[in-house]
Amino acid sequence: MPEGHSIHRLARQFSDVFVGERLAVSSPQGRFADGAALLDGRVLESARAHGKQLFLGFEGGLSLHVHLGLYGAWDFGGDSTFRGASSIGAPRRVGEREIADGGAGDGGEAAYAGPPPPVGAVRVRLASEHGWADLRGATVCAVVTAPEVDAVLARLGPDPLATAQPRQRPGEEFARRLARRRTPIGRLLMDQSVIAGIGNVYRAELLFRARLDPATPGSSLGRERALALWADAVAALGQGMRDGRIVTTDPSFWPLPEGELPEPRDAHYVYKRHGQACRVCATTVLLADEAGRKLYWCPGCQSI
Incomplete structure (x- = not known):
């Protein structure tokens, strides 16, 4: 499932290529025909992400709410003026790296003749004069009002990447939410009502x-350790938003020239490295099931 940095990159891409444009909205698949009819011909006024939720705000107070889930993805394309043609979403299909997909053929503006015929089950197509975006496979795709957007946001925890949040001090709010729960921190970090994204x-x-041992109760962390965890989340997701990939290892672990991002095998400390030696202490990295999701950790380093 795409994590928060990917959804913020999506919001930025929509802002770059569609905000201020009057869009043709359709549902080639047909499942979203009624919703598309409500948005068709309206100007896109904003694009906002919070955690894994994307809100595209149209004139008239309506928004398109999208949660990609495990299989959702957006594809973009357009002419030479359409910045950022790519695909974002569904890591099993396109990976954490956005994939270039220039829709203008040879890159020239004259070659662009509008969106290509839909391929597969396109739930929603957004089209402007210069480009298009297709949505497939999303878990949530709905037209919502401003109060309904507020209701979704009210159910979510603070977002390490959100620049404007209803809570003045999101790190402190995260620490408070941990302090109220004896649930293991390994489960709380996946709870979108505790921290979003x-x-x-x-x-x-x-x-x-x-x-941190994944079994550590959230309430036992204390304020300072919780705030340090929040600060690292801000830094890590910020790096992911900048690079378009999740890279969490220190550059000293990368056998590459300075300034280049590592290969996927060198990008993580423990994720998908079960059975291998920890990069830091050489203890075998373990894998367990945590509430139906795979949890990776090093029992040597993560003993607190």
Whole structure:
């Protein structure tokens, strides 16, 4: 499932290529025909992410609410003026790296003749004069009002990447939410009502970087350790948003020239490294089931 940094990159891409444009909205698949009809011909006014939730705000107070889930993805394309043609979402299909997909053929504006015929089950198509975006496979795809957007946000915890949040001090709010729960921290980090945007990769890597045993109750962390965990989440997801990939290891572990990102095998400390030696202490990295999701950790480093 795409984690929070990918959804914020999506919001930024929509802002770059569609905000301020009057869009043609359709549902080639047909499942979203009624919702598309409500949005068709309206100007897109904003694009906002909170955790794994994306809200595209249209004139008239309506928003398109999308949660990609495990299999959802957006594809983009357009002419030479359409910045950022790519695919974002569904890591099993396109990976953490966005994949270039220039829709103008040879890259020239004159070659662009509008969106291509839909391929597969396209739930929603957004199209402007210069480009298009197709949504497939999303868990949530709905037209919502402003009060309904507020209701979704009220159910979510603070987002390490959100610049404007209803709570003035999101790190303190995160610490308060942990302090109220004796649930293991390895489960709390995946609870979107505690912190929004963390998925399986960031969960494993943040706990390793904090040297935290995943079984540690949230209430036992204390304020200072909780705030340190929050600060590292802000840094890690910020790096992911900048690079378009989740890279959590220190550059000293990368056998590459300075400034280049590592290969996937060198990008993580423990995620998908079960049975291998820990990069730091050489203890075997373990794998367990935690509430139906795979949890990776090093029992040597993560003993606090």
